[in-house]
Structure formats: C-alpha cells, structure tokens
Amino acid sequence: MKAVVIHAPHDLRIEEIAPAPAPGPGEVRVAIARGGICGSDLHYYHEGGFGAVRIREPMALGHEVSGIVAGLGAGVRGLSVGDKVALNPSRPCGECEYCRRDMRNQCLDMRFNGSAMRMPHEQGLFRAEVTLPAGQAVRLSPETDLALAALCEPFAVCLHAVGQGGALLGRRVLISGSGPIGCLAVAAARLAGAAEIVVTDIAAPPLRIAAAMGATRCIDLSAEAAALEVEKTGKGRIDVVFECSGAAPALRTACEVVRPGGQVITVGLGSEPQFPLSLVVSKEIRLAGSFRFDHEFALAADLIDRGRVDLSPVLTGVFPMEDAIAAFDFASDKAKAMKVQLRFGGD
Template sequence: MTSRACVLHGVRDLRLETQPEQPTGPGDVKIAILAGGICGSDLHYFDHGGFGPVRVREPIAMGHEAAGRVVETGNDVETVQTGDLVAINPSQPCGHCLYCKAGQEMHCLEMRFMGSAYRLPHEQGLFRERVVVPARQVHRFNRTVPVRAAACAEPLAVCLHARAQASDLKGKRVLVTGAGPIGALCVAVARDAGAGEIVATDLQAVPLSIARQMGADKTVNLAEEQDGLDAYKADKGQFDVVFECSAAASAIRDALTCLRPRGTLVAVGVAGDTPMPLNLIVSKEIAFRGTHRFHAEFADAVEAINSGSIDVTPIISPSFPIEMARDAFEQAGDRAHTMKVHILFNGFSGP
C-alpha cells in the first residue's frame, strides 16, 4: 500500500509525493495522520532550506506536530488500540548515552527527531498519510478532544519544559515577549501555574488578541506603543520571570530591563548570534536559562489537553487539506493574520 506525503526538496520546493507504507512490526503502531501543525522550524526549512548549520540536503517529509487515529498495532502493543486518537512524540532519544543516563534525554547525543534535517539521512517527518512508530511514542486522547487540539501537544510540551526552567510561578509577575504560537502557549502554562500577572508583547494585533484569550492580563503592541513597557522598568524592573519567545535583540533588551534583580529569563526563541546587554545580566544578577525541546513533558502536555486544564484551541488557525499544503505554508508564514496552521490528511475536515 502507498500513502501521500509532503516532501521538501529544497527552498520552497514542496511536493506531494506517493510513498510505500511501512510495515507494522512488533511494538509498533500504524497511524492515519489527520492533522499536522506547521512549526517555525518547518517554515525555516520551506523558506530558507534550513536554519544555521542545519540544511536540507536530501528530500525530507516535513512536520513534527501531528495527531491521528490508530489503524494497526503490533501483536504485543497494549497501550493503544485501533480507533484511538493519538499524538506522536517526535523525539527519539537513544536511551544509553551519557545524557540519557543522566535524565537529560533532550540533549541525547544520538537524538533522532522526526522531521529534522540535522542528521543525514534526514529523519522523515509526520506530514504523511500513514506513519509507523514505536508504541512508546504514541499518547492517547479522550474521545472528546478535537483532533487539531491533539496535534498541539508537541508545542505545548515545549512550553511546559520552558516553564520547568523558571522558578515557581505562583503569584509571580510574568512577561512573555513574542506572542506567536509558542508565546501564546507560554502565557497559558504560566496562567496554569498560578502566575499573578501576565503581560505579553508583540508587534502584531492578532497574536496579542490570542494571548489575551490564553490568559494574558495585559498585552502591549510595541509597534504602536514603543514606550508600552516603560512603567515596568521602574525600580530596576518589575517582573519576576520572562519567557523570551522572539529571539529579537530588542526584545531581549526589553526583557532584561523589565526584570527585577535576581529575576529569571527563560530564552525560548531561537536565532543565530544575537547581541545582548551583558551588563544588565551581570549587574542585576539575572538567571539566564535556555530551554530545549522536552521529554517527560510530552505526556504532561497530553494530560493537560485531556483534562482541559490548558485550552490550546485559541491558537488554532484555518487549516488546509494535503492537496493545498503549499498554501498552508504560505498562510503559516503570515504572522499578521494566523497562528497555528494545520495540514489535514486522509480527507479529515472536522474540528
């Protein structure tokens, strides 16, 4: 049997191709993908052929955020059954390197991350009508969870891991700089953790309106209010924690200026070499923390969506069938009007 896949061959060279289906072996699960979310890294591959040293060097099926229904299981799989709605954890750490043994699987030396061009051959992604993965990578949802919400488990896991890099947020004042999908979800996880006040910034109105739906108490459009954060810079800063989701030098400076002494900045956004005011980090004794992917947080994200403790649906934008995958990528790149665009597979058109 065959299935169709969204395959990138080079810059903006996205093709819909037919591929043979993989067989389902012991311990495996075959999934009919229904919805796949387009991530910022997918857009970098599509628009620029990669980011930093990571380049597309051979055809690669895109995507690492996806949900679908189980259509076949290996004879020893007991965790899911045919018909279950599931999300797929794209992270495949080796389990035996020094970082895996230390419980730092996101830093695995032999990491295989689906939809990534880091290694050669590339790790094929999830924008395929049928995929076969080990059962340990599959997480089941309740029957009431919308498919596209289930497909948001991966970006939510990213934000839960980012939250884990900060101190206890209960009652704290939190700033989120950059209100795209990851920024909006950082707002949601901060609200879920009991933050006392959450302020989100961006240069576009639509992301800021979504951030308010996700739990922001106040939003600041810095394209219209260049002094919108000035009040938070008083007395060496007013925020306890910043989730910096833009990777823009100006936003990092604002974040450090608005942080109180001994506050924490969690750098979520990714870019190349970026200038920053080291003097503020040193003089205010700022804890500057990076955050990279996730591990156990994927299961936590699924549980949060299952329980309804975090509602991801506000970030979901209009979706496109697989035949219109290029249009989906074009729309996903329009940050002024969209947040999380999904590609739909196998004729799915529901919520």
C-alpha cells in the same frame, strides 16, 4: 500513500511514497489526522533549512501531529486499533550520558521527525500513515479533538520553558513575542498560577490571540514604544521573563524589566544578540535557556485530553493535505495566521 515532501526552497510536493510498513514488535501504525505547520517547517519551505542545517535529499516535513491507531505490532500494550493518539516526534537514544541523567532533550544521538540534521534525513510525519515505536504514541480519550491534540508538541515546549522558571504562583510574568510559542506559553504560565501575564510584540494581530489565551495585558511595542518603561523602575518589576521572539533587542529589554534576582528564560531562536552582561551581573539575574521538551509531552497530552487548557484560539486555519502549498503560504503571513494545520484522512 501521499506525503508532503520538501525538495528545495519553495519546492514542496504532494507525493506518492511507499506505504507505511506493517508494525513490527513494539511498533504501532497510525493514520495521521492533523498536522501543525511549525516555524522550522516554514524555514525548510522558504530557505531550505536554518543555520547550518540544509536539505540534502527529499524529506517529508512535519512533527506536530495526531492520528488514529491503524495497526499494532506484537507486544504492544495500552493501545488498541481505533485509539486516538498524539505522536511525540522526539526519540532520544536512552543510552547516552544525558539520557542517563534524565536530560533526554539533550540526547547526543537524538532522532527527531522532520529534521535534516542527519543524513539520511529523519523523515517527518506529514504522511498519510506512519509506523513508529509505540512509546511515541500517547493515548487520548475518544472525545478529544484531534486538532487540539496536534498541539501537544508546541505546548510541551512551553511547559518545559515554564518549568525552567520555577514556581510562578503569584508571580508577575512577561512573555516577549506572541507567536505560537508565546501564546501557548500564556496558557502554561496561567496553569502555573502566574498572577499577571504581560505579553509584548511589534504587531497587533498576534497580540489579540495572546489576549484570548488569557494574557493580562498585551503591548504592541510598535505603537507604544515606552510602555515598558514603568516595568524598569526600581531596578525592574517583573519576576520572570520568557523571551520567545528570538529578536536581538528583546534580551536586553528582558534584563532591564526583570527584578534583581529574577529570571530570564530564553526560548526563541533567532539572531545572536549582544549579551547585556553588566545587567545580568549587577542585578544577579538568573539566565537560562529552554530547549524542546521531554516528559512534558505526556503532560501536555494529558492536560489537553482532560480539558484543563483551551488552546483553540491559536488555531487560525485548516487546509486539506492536498493544499499544503496554500497552507504554507498562509502560515507565512503572520498578520493572518498563528497555527495552521493540515487535515489528513485519519479523522
């Protein structure tokens, strides 16, 4: 069967690999239908990794996927051949200290599809078929669009982040950075009842998608550098900031616009900024990070499945799996692309 495999920076290949094994007890085999290209996939494609993580052996990419059940192992309940499913790429050990504390996203022995942190690498899901524990497959309704279902993983990241921000009902929210996570965070914040959602970026095209996702106001800081000055008055007017860009200046801006006692949730990864300690202390800002997700994956699948959210504006391109290189190149152009997906044979 075919898979999308990275060997080195800009050495992405469509390869024939061994078929997915027959599912054993408690396992399910899934024919992949759609797979979204994530920022981490792009780091592997362009740089061979990120931070200290580097490709040391060929690895199938991909962790944002949906598909159709093609086979069931003994003892699997709640799934049938032909079911549409979203696949959770996160597999915590269930036994470590943090798993026992119901903080499974902090698992000490986490396995995450499409990650080179381990050796051998944890293979990704950009494969024609995969066999994995049935608990990673979330059943969907027959009418659910598998393209939208493949957004469960990044949307779960945003639901987890919004959960870190506490009650948003009636709150004024600022989202810094309108990439895929920023735009999906708009949907999550709207769902949580935010009264106003301001989104900032330094480019206009992604802001147009943020507006389509329901942002109240979108600000291109490259054209309106002083647009946030009004939000800094009176020690700050924003209740909660979700910093999704990972840009060094953004954390200071977040601490300047948030009100005393407000919250800044850091979601984006990037440079290591100078920490605005004096603002955090003097304004009693509650600062928190947000990393991946846990129970939110099933919630994301449910919300998409029931049509409670419309995430379609973030989908800006679909390529056949055989054209993966063109898809990755297109996804790298932030002026044109938001979320780009590969289409496999599973749909």
